[in-house]
Amino acid sequence: xxxxxxxxxxxxxxxxxxxxxxxxxxxxxxxxxxxxxxxxxxxxxxxxxxxxxxxxxxxxxxxxxxxxxxxxxxxxxxxxxxxxxxxxxxxxxxxxxxxxxxxxxxxxxxxxxxxxxxxxxxxxxxxxxxxxxxxxxxxxxxxxxxxxxxxxxxxxxxxxxxxxxxxxxxxxxxxxxxxxxxxxxxxxxxxxxxxxxxxxxxxxxxxxxxxxxxxxxxxxxxxxxxxxxxxxxxxxxxxxxxxxxxxxxxxxxxxxxxxxxxxxxxxxxxxxxxxxxxxxxxxxxxxxxxxxxxxxxxxxxxxxxxxxxxxxxxxxxxxxxxxxxxxxxxxxxxx
Amino acid sequence: xxxxxxxxxxxxxxxxxxxxxxxxxxxxxxxxxxxxxxxxxxxxxxxxxxxxxxxxxxxxxxxxxxxxxxxxxxxxxxxxxxxxxxxxxxxxxxxxxxxxxxxxxxxxxxxxxxxxxxxxxxxxxxxxxxxxxxxxxxxxxxxxxxxxxxxxxxxxxxxxxxxxxxxxxxxxxxxxxxxxxxxxxxxxxxxxxxxxxxxxxxxxxxxxxxxxxxxxxxxxxxxxxxxxxxxxxxxxxxxxxxxxxxxxxxxxxxxxxxxxxxxxxxxxxxxxxxxxxxxxxxxxxxxxxxxxxxxxxxxxxx
Numbered sequence: 001x002x003x004x005x006x007x008x009x010x011x012x013x014x015x016x017x018x019x020x021x022x023x024x025x026x027x028x029x030x031x032x033x034x035x036x037x038x039x040x041x042x043x044x045x046x047x048x049x050x051x052x053x054x055x056x057x058x059x060x061x062x063x064x065x066x067x068x069x070x071x072x073x074x075x076x077x078x079x080x081x082x083x084x085x086x087x088x089x090x091x092x093x094x095x096x097x098x099x100x101x102x103x104x105x106x107x108x109x110x111x112x113x114x115x116x117x118x119x120x121x122x123x124x125x126x127x128x129x130x131x132x133x134x135x136x137x138x139x140x141x142x143x144x145x146x147x148x149x150x151x152x153x154x155x156x157x158x159x160x161x162x163x164x165x166x167x168x169x170x171x172x173x174x175x176x177x178x179x180x181x182x183x184x185x186x187x188x189x190x191x192x193x194x195x196x197x198x199x200x201x202x203x204x205x206x207x208x209x210x211x212x213x214x215x216x217x218x219x220x221x222x223x224x225x226x227x228x229x230x231x232x233x234x235x236x237x238x239x240x241x242x243x244x245x246x247x248x249x250x251x252x253x254x255x256x257x258x259x260x261x262x263x264x265x266x267x268x269x270x271x272x273x274x275x276x277x278x279x280x281x282x283x284x285x286x287x288x289x290x291x292x293x294x295x296x297x298x299x300x301x302x303x304x305x306x307x308x309x310x311x312x313x314x315x316x317x318x319x320x321x322x323x324x325x326x327x328x329x330x331x332x333x334x335x
Numbered sequence: 336x337x338x339x340x341x342x343x344x345x346x347x348x349x350x351x352x353x354x355x356x357x358x359x360x361x362x363x364x365x366x367x368x369x370x371x372x373x374x375x376x377x378x379x380x381x382x383x384x385x386x387x388x389x390x391x392x393x394x395x396x397x398x399x400x401x402x403x404x405x406x407x408x409x410x411x412x413x414x415x416x417x418x419x420x421x422x423x424x425x426x427x428x429x430x431x432x433x434x435x436x437x438x439x440x441x442x443x444x445x446x447x448x449x450x451x452x453x454x455x456x457x458x459x460x461x462x463x464x465x466x467x468x469x470x471x472x473x474x475x476x477x478x479x480x481x482x483x484x485x486x487x488x489x490x491x492x493x494x495x496x497x498x499x500x501x502x503x504x505x506x507x508x509x510x511x512x513x514x515x516x517x518x519x520x521x522x523x524x525x526x527x528x529x530x531x532x533x534x535x536x537x538x539x540x541x542x543x544x545x546x547x548x549x550x551x552x553x554x555x556x557x558x559x560x561x562x563x564x565x566x567x568x569x570x571x572x573x574x575x576x577x578x579x580x581x582x583x584x585x586x587x588x589x590x591x592x593x594x595x596x597x598x599x600x601x602x603x604x605x606x607x608x609x610x611x612x613x614x615x616x617x618x619x620x621x622x623x624x625x626x627x628x629x630x631x632x633x634x635x636x637x
Binding site: 011014015018019022026029030135138139141142143144146147148150151153154158269270272273274276277280291292295296303307310311312314315318 | 367472473475476478479480481482483484485487488491492564568571572575576577578588591595598599602605606608609612613616617620621624
């Protein structure tokens with residue numbers, strides 16, 4: 001096991017360095033001089049320009065610049081936003097809970113519906129339910145989620161008036177964000193109606209963001225279940241006369257869950273990519289919208305820092321999934 | 336004797352049904368896949384003939400006919416069968432022409448990503464360990480970024496346009512081909528036929544492209560179908576975010592972005608472009624599932 005852990009770390013480190021290299025290079029390959037861009041339309045004098053070149057270290061060798069960038073990153077210094085003048089690190093972690101809350105809800109939604117759908121489809125292989133569920137899953141998998149979001153807004157916000165269109169909570173309510181999670185904070189505030197408002201704001205973004213993971217999980221669960229159901233020990237269990245519910249629910253599902261859990265873990269990247277679109281459409285104040293806004297505002301330090309933090313997050317989750325997978329499945333460790 | 340044996344083998348090869356026929360036989364089993372295939376054919380035909388079958392020019396503005404609903408609704412007009420958008424442009428013509436852009440995006444992205452990915456994958460599979468490790472770490476780095484985010488940032492660097500969106504998507508999709516090709520190459524390299532080719536004196540290039548590559552193609556073809564649909568989706572998403580094709584290009588994602596403020600007043604300007612994306616992507620994914628079942632029994636989704 002130690003060998004496996006070490007080998008995984010051995011591939012993690014170079015990738016981490018590569019990711020920092022890319023985010024370091026980002027601001028330098030942009031068309032135009034970053035200092036001129038920062039000055040904006042006001043322009044600046046030559047003296048001020050020279051001063052800033054020295055301040056940002058653009059006059060020193062690239063290698064030295066990279067080294068300083070890397071040591072800065074490791075100490076949590078990701079630069080300052082051109083627009084808000086706040087550290088990128090602080091901005092990221094102020095907005096991150098919103099994205100995390102939305103992603104967790106989306107994942108719960110996806111697992112709660114996808115897992116049973118996959119199991120039901122596998123148990124009715126080739127029959128009506130299987131076809132209906134898997135066709136629906138394929139539609140979900142092919143869905144342009146930005147359009148799906150607009151459709152849901154037309155139906156549920158426009159025609160039925162059930163759900164709000166944007167934001168995390170009605171402006172009526174105000175309370176300090178102790179945890180950053182609106183669902184918990186609204187409960188803690190004790191204001192009546194605050195929690196319901198938070199839930200109503202969450203429903204549509206959750207469905208939109210959870211749709212593709214839901215489809216992937218349903219498909220994966222079905223194929224994993226079918227594979228397991230063909231195994232000898234299932235036949236043994238049947239021959240012993242165990243009730244089908246016990247066979248499917250305990251013997252089969254437990255082993256079918258392993259690949260499904262991997263898929264869930266590895267869909268963090270998908271969730272974050274989906275969060276970019278979902279948050280933009282629903283004006284959800286998370287990191288996805290923050291990144292898109294920053295790209296449009298040419299707030300390059302934010303884009304650079306956000307890119308790095310998101311990539312590192314995805315890498316850490318993938319590493320954890322790999323390690324956990326190695327823990328559950330000895331066959332993987334041997335490779 | 337040697338000669339006789341090879342002749343016998345040759346006749347046997349001839350008697351086997353053609354590869355394409357065999358493939359079609361298995362592909363036909365999956366009704367959904369065949370359905371998807373015909374929709375895809377229709378999509379290709381529309382993409383090829385759009386300028387001739389579209390009733391109007393997709394960018395021509397009929398100012399006095401802005402936001403006309405489709406014909407079956409009250410106020411519809413037969414000269415604009417699917418209605419008009421806020422600028423009075425004919426929806427049907429725009430949708431038909433939009434197929435061209437999506438098709439173009441799909442083809443270019445798949446060709447660029449697949450050819451680059453296959454080359455790198457072959458290289459990684461055949462090369463010494465350090466080069467293999469280097470290539471694979473590079474791919475890991477690209478894969479560490481969520482695809483849409485990386486594409487967005489690349490477009491921010493290159494400037495928003497459809498061409499740059501295609502370049503960005505191709506870069507983002509390429510690592511999947513590298514991984515897939517490398518994995519199949521490594522699986523094939525240990526087999527006897529490769530060893531015998533090597534012993535017979537086949538050079539590196541011949542080994543790579545003639546001996547090994549054809550046997551690795553099945554999963555790559557499946558991946559090509561799947562990334563065709565991903566490319567269309569991502570290009571539309573970039574267009575929707577304002578980072579892909581720019582107005583007045585009738586690209587489906589861009590059309591959606593332009594129509595956003597009218598969602599509660601005119602359902603057709605929002606519903607139709609998205610439906611076009613969904614149907615195209617769904618058809619390609621159906622086809623992809625069928626391809627997988629027919630080409631690669633190992634990957635068969637039971």
